[in-house]
Each structure stands twice: as C-alpha cells, then as structure tokens.
C-alpha cells in the first residue's frame with residue numbers, strides 16, 4: 001500500500017484499507033475534532049452567504065451534562081450550546097488559544113452577518129450569530145483567565 005493508506009477496522013469488525021484523510025469519518029465519529037470539522041464546514045458555507053440553516057454548534061456537539069446548563073440547552077430559540085460545549089467544540093480545532101478563538105469569533109460578528117444575509121427573514125441568522133459571538137467571547141475570557149499570570 002502506498003502513502004496515505006492505512007489498515008482500519010469498522011464497528012462491525014470488518015477490516016480494510018482507507019485513505020488517511022477519510023479515516024477521521026470512520027473512527028471516533030463523536031470526538032470533538034470530528035464535530036469541529038463538520039461544524040467548520042457548515043460555518044464556512046455560512047460565511048460564503050450560502051447557508052439555508054444556521055450552523056448551530058449544539059447540532060454538532062452536545063456533551064456537557066451540567067445541570068445548570070440544561071435549561072438553556074432545551075430552550076428553542078437562540079444559541080443553545082453552553083460555554084463548556086463551545087470550548088470543547090473549539091478545542092476540536094487542536095488550537096484552543098486566545099488569538100485563534102478570537103479569529104473564530106470574528107466570523108460571527110452581527111454586522112458581518114447582516115451584510116451576508118440582508119433579507120429580513122434572516123433575523124434568525126442575525127440573532128443566532130449574535131448569540132454565538134457572545135458565547136465565543138466567554139470562551140475567550142475563560143482562556144484568558146486560565147493563562148493569566150497568577
């Protein structure tokens with residue numbers, strides 16, 4: 001086998017060769033890295049002005065079981081992901097640093113989203129982007145607090 005091919009085994013115990021760049025979809029399908037990759041793909045489409053639905057983070061990763069996070073997660077509108085899930089999702093990028101997360105946050109600036117989706121029926125997009133912008137801001141604060149000199 002040439003470069004990039006690896007022996008894999010699926011959940012039924014069937015083995016075969018797969019290309020390394022496809023491998024991520026076959027194993028650890030619930031890892032933050034996979035969730036991040038899928039979310040990022042939807043987020044990129046959103047940034048290109050091509051989205052028909054909002055890339056809600058909670059649809060990609062919903063792992064936090066903290067009781068105080070639960071009520072918000074069950075509410076219908078807005079961003080339902082909690083800061084813990086958001087941090088885990090962003091951690092899936094493999095680079096959970098303040099500067100990196102700041103770049104992620106800027107994608108969701110409400111003004112930018114208003115320009116991308118000027119139609120009034122996209123209020124949902126604007127509201128959710130606003131919520132996501134704030135939520136990622138909280139992740140940034142947490143990173144800053146954990147890395148600040150004591």
Ligand SMILES: [Zn+2]
Pocket residue numbers: 064065066069082083084085
């Ligand atoms: Zn939580």
